[in-house]
Amino acid sequence: MKNRGQGSGIRKKCVIFAILIFFCWSGIAWATDVNDLIFQGADFHYKGKLDKAIVKFQAATQIDPSNEYAHNQLGILYAKKERFNDAFREFSKVVQIDCRNTYALLWLGILYLRQNDLNNAFEKFQEIIRIDPNNADAYYYLGTIYNFRHNPAKAIEYLKKARDADSGEADTHYRLGKAFHNVDMTCNALLEYDRALRLKPSYTAAINETGWIYYNHGSYERAIKEWKKTLKINPRDRDAVLNLAKAYNDLAWKALTAGNKKEAAKYWKKTLGVNPGNKAAKYNLKKYGK
Amino acid sequence: MDRRLFLNLLGKGLLVSSTLGIFPPLVWGKTSFDYALEGQNLIQRGDYNNALKALKEAVRLDPDSDWAFGLLGRAYRGLGRKAEAVDAFRQAVRLNPEDVYSRMMIEIMTQKPIPKLPRAKKPLSPLEKKASEEEAQMLNRLGPEAGLKYQVKRVVIDAGHGGFDSGAVGMTGLKEKDVTLDLAKRFHQRLQRRGEIKSFLTRTGDYYVPLSERTVIANQYQADLFISIHINANKKREAHGSETYFCAEKASSKEAARVASFENAVLKYDKPFKKRRGYIDIEEILFQFERKLYWSESDKLAHRFQKRFKQGLPLHSRGVHSANFYVLRRAKMPSILLETGFISNPRNESMLRQDTFREKIVDAIIRGLA
Numbered sequence: 001m002k003n004r005g006q007g008s009g010i011r012k013k014c015v016i017f018a019i020l021i022f023f024c025w026s027g028i029a030w031a032t033d034v035n036d037l038i039f040q041g042a043d044f045h046y047k048g049k050l051d052k053a054i055v056k057f058q059a060a061t062q063i064d065p066s067n068e069y070a071h072n073q074l075g076i077l078y079a080k081k082e083r084f085n086d087a088f089r090e091f092s093k094v095v096q097i098d099c100r101n102t103y104a105l106l107w108l109g110i111l112y113l114r115q116n117d118l119n120n121a122f123e124k125f126q127e128i129i130r131i132d133p134n135n136a137d138a139y140y141y142l143g144t145i146y147n148f149r150h151n152p153a154k155a156i157e158y159l160k161k162a163r164d165a166d167s168g169e170a171d172t173h174y175r176l177g178k179a180f181h182n183v184d185m186t187c188n189a190l191l192e193y194d195r196a197l198r199l200k201p202s203y204t205a206a207i208n209e210t211g212w213i214y215y216n217h218g219s220y221e222r223a224i225k226e227w228k229k230t231l232k233i234n235p236r237d238r239d240a241v242l243n244l245a246k247a248y249n250d251l252a253w254k255a256l257t258a259g260n261k262k263e264a265a266k267y268w269k270k271t272l273g274v275n276p277g278n279k280a281a282k283y284n285l286k287k288y289g290k
Numbered sequence: 291m292d293r294r295l296f297l298n299l300l301g302k303g304l305l306v307s308s309t310l311g312i313f314p315p316l317v318w319g320k321t322s323f324d325y326a327l328e329g330q331n332l333i334q335r336g337d338y339n340n341a342l343k344a345l346k347e348a349v350r351l352d353p354d355s356d357w358a359f360g361l362l363g364r365a366y367r368g369l370g371r372k373a374e375a376v377d378a379f380r381q382a383v384r385l386n387p388e389d390v391y392s393r394m395m396i397e398i399m400t401q402k403p404i405p406k407l408p409r410a411k412k413p414l415s416p417l418e419k420k421a422s423e424e425e426a427q428m429l430n431r432l433g434p435e436a437g438l439k440y441q442v443k444r445v446v447i448d449a450g451h452g453g454f455d456s457g458a459v460g461m462t463g464l465k466e467k468d469v470t471l472d473l474a475k476r477f478h479q480r481l482q483r484r485g486e487i488k489s490f491l492t493r494t495g496d497y498y499v500p501l502s503e504r505t506v507i508a509n510q511y512q513a514d515l516f517i518s519i520h521i522n523a524n525k526k527r528e529a530h531g532s533e534t535y536f537c538a539e540k541a542s543s544k545e546a547a548r549v550a551s552f553e554n555a556v557l558k559y560d561k562p563f564k565k566r567r568g569y570i571d572i573e574e575i576l577f578q579f580e581r582k583l584y585w586s587e588s589d590k591l592a593h594r595f596q597k598r599f600k601q602g603l604p605l606h607s608r609g610v611h612s613a614n615f616y617v618l619r620r621a622k623m624p625s626i627l628l629e630t631g632f633i634s635n636p637r638n639e640s641m642l643r644q645d646t647f648r649e650k651i652v653d654a655i656i657r658g659l660a
Contacts, residue, residue, distance in 0.1 A: 042394040050568050069398045080568050103401040110572065113579045118438065132403035148580045150441045150514040150623070153432040165406065171573065182512045185428050187421040194417070212510050238620075242506045249503065280498045283454055
């Protein structure tokens with residue numbers, strides 16, 4: 001009896017399991033069209049429902065293992081979920097399916113950058129340029145790497161190509177501006193910072209650098225105006241705070257050396273207004289402010 | 291109806307029909323919607339050429355119709371005109387960011403190379419003209435360096451301490467701030483004479499410059515390297531020799547960590563980085579990459595400088611140390627801090643007083659840069 005009872009229990013479980021399998025498969029069968037799955041996945045992705053999107057794209061790749069778009073989307077979704085090894089695997093699969101898929105190559109390059117693997121990242125971006133000489137993204141990353149290596153001539157060369165291939169990216173203009181700025185080509189630097197700001201008016205890094213160009217040309221008030229602009233956007237922007245503190249301290253010294261203690265004190269007070277812990281301003285105000 | 295009324299209505303009818311004959315669009319003209327619908331039907335039938343004509347008309351009549359632009363993208367795609375298709379899909383997404391289909395099509399189509407669309411040339415603005423002249427003058431002078439070697443063409447030299455902050459003071463009264471300023475000036479003059487590397491000083495006289503301001507100066511001049519010159523001191527008089535510090539994520543010793551944590555007290559000014567979930571911040575990836583790159587270059591440079599010190603100076607080498615110095619970390623370039631002897635050690639202090647020894651220190655720094 002005991003055995004029979006056990007046997008019927010196993011049968012029941014098998015039936016339930018079979019029913020479950022049936023429902024699972026029928027769920028997929030309702031959406032066997034890979035295009036439907038991809039569209040649903042894309043919709044979930046854009047709506048920020050990453051887990052649901054992953055399920056859809058996984059199902060799509062099961063039906064169509066050579067679907068590059070589905071693998072690429074899975075790669076992006078895994079990267080967003082910080083599953084970087086899975087992301088790497090998906091993008092690698094795409095490149096195995098078609099080595100000319102520049103989107104997957106670009107992401108492989110970015111993931112190499114994330115791992116601090118400069119040489120492999122560099123190689124991936126160069127591979128993209130060989131496949132597509134108009135790829136703005138690859139030029140951008142190559143130019144940025146040269147910028148980081150403080151090789152402005154090469155950075156300018158690549159970032160100009162990125163700009164000319166697609167002028168709609170504020171970051172490209174900003175980094176190109178930095179490369180020009182690094183070799184004192186200030187008209188070009190100003191122009192590129194300005195272009196970045198037209199595309200993204202809250203780009204505080206571009207505002208701060210613009211300030212330095214004015215400052216180094218002796219237009220102190222204009223520089224101060226720029227950094228104040230940054231503080232309006234982000235009152236805790238450390239660069240703008242320190243730049244302003246330096247500018248006010250410099251102006252205070254100028255006034256003091258010209259014999260104008262009152263003016264100097266006014267500037268040191270301004271320093272403390274933006275940077276209350278500034279030791280130099282505190283000390284000098286105490287010493288010369290009376 | 292009497293005869294008079296009939297003739298009257300007939301006359302009006304003739305007037306209306308003749309007006310419509312001259313200006314048919316006034317009443318009978320198709321709207322953007324009509325053209326878009328026609329285009330959609332033609333796409334379904336596979337007649338992409340006629341669909342394109344209808345859809346071009348639809349977007350001309352209503353340049354804000356995301357639906358018409360989406361269909362236009364499909365028509366171009368059907369004709370194999372990928373660049374125009376992507377352009378139309380982009381317009382659709384710009385007008386309606388929730389247009390999933392168009393977004394998806396852009397992503398699918400831009401996975402692989404697409405031809406570039408010709409762009410209309412605009413007349414140059416005054417700043418663009420100036421920039422173009424500057425480029426013609428300057429760019430040819432720049433010698434592009436092949437490879438990925440880190441380039442040092444601009445150095446900011448920081449003379450430690452100054453003004454009310456005299457730094458360490460030796461037994462015979464030698465002040466750290468005076469030695470560091472003298473060394474910084476000698477180094478600066480030497481670089482100016484050589485002319486290959488531009489240099490800038492954080493201070494040129496006996497005044498105090500806050501620590502935070504020193505790296506600001508380095509950023510101001512877009513420097514490639516920040517070198518801070520210091521002289522060490524210790525309660526134990528026998529401590530002597532030179533050492534080099536650089537910024538790194540982990541401190542190399544407890545003492546280095548203590549110094550760094552003291553310096554890092556200013557961190558309260560920084561806006562905390564809030565990580566957005568489900569989002570990949572490419573600029574953050576680049577920022578982290580840049581910082582690690584600078585730290586790794588600082589590490590290399592620190593070892594190179596210390597090696598030169600060891601070879602060129604009659605000083606014991608105390609090696610290279612690292613810590614997460616906030617002040618060094620804010621520099622957007624590799625940065626190192628040199629401790630060129632112990633002012634608290636009578637022998638080191640006596641050497642630091644000598645011009646010849648100071649010249650040897652500068653020699654060693656210059657060789658470290660090479």
